[in-house]
Amino acid sequence: MSTISESRSFTTDWLHQNHELYTAATNHTFIASIRDGTIDVINFKHWMEQDYHFVREFVRFVASVLLKVPRDSPEQDADVILGGLTALESEISWFRKEANFWQIFLEKVTPLESNKEYCEFLKELEGTETPYPVAVVAFWMIELVYNASFMSCLEEGSKTPFELLSTVKRWGSLEFHQYVHSLQQLADKALENVSEAELKKAHEVCVRILELEIKFWDMATIQTG
Numbered sequence: 228m229s230t231i232s233e234s235r236s237f238t239t240d241w242l243h244q245n246h247e248l249y250t251a252a253t254n255h256t257f258i259a260s261i262r263d264g265t266i267d268v269i270n271f272k273h274w275m276e277q278d279y280h281f282v283r284e285f286v287r288f289v290a291s292v293l294l295k296v297p298r299d300s301p302e303q304d305a306d307v308i309l310g311g312l313t314a315l316e317s318e319i320s321w322f323r324k325e326a327n328f329w330q331i332f333l334e335k336v337t338p339l340e341s342n343k344e345y346c347e348f349l350k351e352l353e354g355t356e357t358p359y360p361v362a363v364v365a366f367w368m369i370e371l372v373y374n375a376s377f378m379s380c381l382e383e384g385s386k387t388p389f390e391l392l393s394t395v396k397r398w399g400s401l402e403f404h405q406y407v408h409s410l411q412q413l414a415d416k417a418l419e420n421v422s423e424a425e426l427k428k429a430h431e432v433c434v435r436i437l438e439l440e441i442k443f444w445d446m447a448t449i450q451t452g
């Protein structure tokens with residue numbers, strides 16, 4: 228569960244209502260294997276190859292969220308999203324550097340089915356039919372899964388291998404945790420005055436993201452060779 232915000236809101240309610248799915252997404256066997264130090268390096272490389280492709284698509288999604296921030300909202304709201312977009316530039320450089328270390332040829336990677344499915348979903352969310360409140364909720368949920376997952380690999384007693392610490396700290400840091408909390412606050416604010424239909428849609432999007440995140444981790448562990 229979110230460790231910063233415990234007060235009641237739509238987003239916290241949805242996390243409680245989907246507790247099992249959330250736990251499956253944030254405590255997947257892939258993450259557990261990093262945490263207990265048993266991860267197979269092949270699985271880690273599979274994840275990295277696929278995630279690089281995902282992040283390239285994710286940039287476009289985040290840019291679309293930025294465009295949807297209502298013009299009459301405080302400037303800081305757009306700044307939060309802009310901060311996320313800027314961070315993705317350094318994330319892409321980080322992927323390239325890590326890929327070099329792991330001898331991964333990113334340009335030769337073919338996106339697998341679950342990755343394609345997730346990227347297709349991002350494209351749907353980018354469209355003008357998806358209103359800002361739904362889009363910002365999606366952005367928050369996507370980042371939350373990575374933050375909660377990788378934070379658990381830094382907990383006391385975890386046996387995360389040294390070579391994976393750079394990855395784990397990228398998404399498991401307190402700084403990123405605070406960023407995800409800012410997104411959650413933006414999401415809850417945006418949900419304050421939406422219709423029942425939009426609220427329902429935003430909740431459905433959260434559930435779908437949790438399912439897609441589970442499939443994404445599965446992809447890294449199920450692949451062979």
Ligand SMILES: Cc1ncc(CN)c(N)n1
Binds near residue numbers: 278282372443
């Ligand atoms: C699949 C996935 N989900 C979330 C994130 C975090 N931006 C990511 N890099 N990849």
